[in-house]
Each structure stands twice: as structure tokens, then as C-alpha cells.
Amino acid sequence: MATANANLPQMKQAIFESHGEAETESLGAALAAVLPNGSVVALDGALGAGKTRLVQAIAAASGVDRQECVSPTFVLIHEYAGRRPIFHFDAYRLRDEDEFVELGAEEYFDRDGLVLIEWAERIERSLPNDRLEIRIRPLGATSRRFEFTAWGADYEQALDALARLPGITSPQ
Numbered sequence: 545m546a547t548a549n550a551n552l553p554q555m556k557q558a559i560f561e562s563h564g565e566a567e568t569e570s571l572g573a574a575l576a577a578v579l580p581n582g583s584v585v586a587l588d589g590a591l592g593a594g595k596t597r598l599v600q601a602i603a604a605a606s607g608v609d610r611q612e613c614v615s616p617t618f619v620l621i622h623e624y625a626g627r628r629p630i631f632h633f634d635a636y637r638l639r640d641e642d643e644f645v646e647l648g649a650e651e652y653f654d655r656d657g658l659v660l661i662e663w664a665e666r667i668e669r670s671l672p673n674d675r676l677e678i679r680i681r682p683l684g685a686t687s688r689r690f691e692f693t694a695w696g697a698d699y700e701q702a703l704d705a706l707a708r709l710p711g712i713t714s715p716q
């Protein structure tokens with residue numbers, strides 16, 4: 545862990561190991577509860593890691609019909625009308641980062657609601673500095689490790705609140 549330094553942006557980390565989709569569902573519900581309006585969540589991890597599955601869990605907990613929530617691999621963005629709007633991006637098929645900017649996608653970062661971005665590392669330069677990063681690592685057929693990095697005070701607070709979910713730990 546980095547030591548505290550006033551010149552570095554604030555940053556906090558946490559880990560959650562899911563042993564099945566039900567636990568990922570609980571994680572999604574907990575995230576939906578702690579993320580303030582206007583949050584940006586950057587999701588990374590290999591094909592099939594569980595990015596879309598986590599988005600479905602967050603969206604369902606926000607009142608979105610589960611059938612509506614599919615991987616937006618062939619369109620850049622899906623918008624779901626839950627108790628607050630959810631903007632689901634997938635940067636996988638973008639030609640390059642310029643295409644993201646040309647599409648005006650950055651405007652969504654200022655909207656109320658939640659912005660959830662799959663393959664966020666592909667548009668890293670366009671992401672707001674303050675954000676929650678979630679990297680998903682498959683551990684086995686049905687187990688996944690979720691690694692959280694909160695950038696900025698709002699997301700640090702969200703991670704503090706998430707720590708009440710059983711199974712959340714701090715990195716060694």
C-alpha cells in the first residue's frame with residue numbers, strides 16, 4: 545500500500561471473493577446502496593470475468609428489469625430506467641479512445657445516476673480522476689475475486705460503507 549502523501553490523489557482498496565453468482569448478486573446490491581448519484585465505475589477483467597454479471601446485479605438492485613440488462617457489446621451504451629438512471633458502457637469494440645470522445649460519451653460522466661463501464665482501461669485517459677475501479681479475476685468456474693480501488697473522497701467513503709458487507713477485506 546502507498547503511504548499517505550499529500551501530493552498523491554486519495555486512494556483506498558478493498559477485496560471481495562465471490563463463491564457463486566448469489567454472492568455476486570449481494571455485492572451488486574451493496575454497491576447500488578453505497579454509490580452516490582453521479583458515480584462512475586470502471587470495470588475491467590478478461591472476457592467472461594463477470595463485468596456484465598455485476599452490472600446486472602447493480603441494475604436489478606436499482607429496480608431495473610433483469611431481462612433488459614444485457615451485454616452492450618454491439619452498442620457503446622445502454623441506458624436503463626431504474627430508481628435512478630443507469631448508463632452501461634462497453635468499450636470493448638471501440639476503434640480507439642478518440643471514438644469514445646467523438647461519440648460524446650464523456651457527457652454521461654456529468655449525469656445523475658450511475659455510469660458503469662466495461663473494459664474501462666481502453667478509455668482510461670477519458671475517465672474522470674475520481675472513480676471506483678473494479679478489477680475482476682476468475683478464481684475458478686464459479687468463484688471470482690473483485691478488487692476495488694477508490695479514487696477520490698466520495699469513492700473512499702463508498703468503500704468504507706461497502707466494508708460492512710460480510711466478506712469484504714483489505715489488501716495485505
Ligand SMILES: Nc1ncnc2c1ncn2[C@@H]1O[C@H](COP(=O)(O)OP(=O)(O)OP(=O)(O)O)[C@@H](O)[C@H]1O
Binds near residue numbers: 568688
Ligand atoms: N461468482 C460469479 N460471479 C459472476 N459471474 C459468475 C460467477 N460464477 C460464474 N459466473 C459466470 O461467469 C460469466 C460472466 O460473464 P459476463 O458476461 O458477466 O463476463 P464479462 O466480464 O462481461 O465478459 P465480456 O468481456 O465478454 O463482456 C457468466 O456466465 C456468469 O454466469
Ligand SMILES: [Mg+2]
Binds near residue numbers: 596597
Ligand atoms: Mg460483458
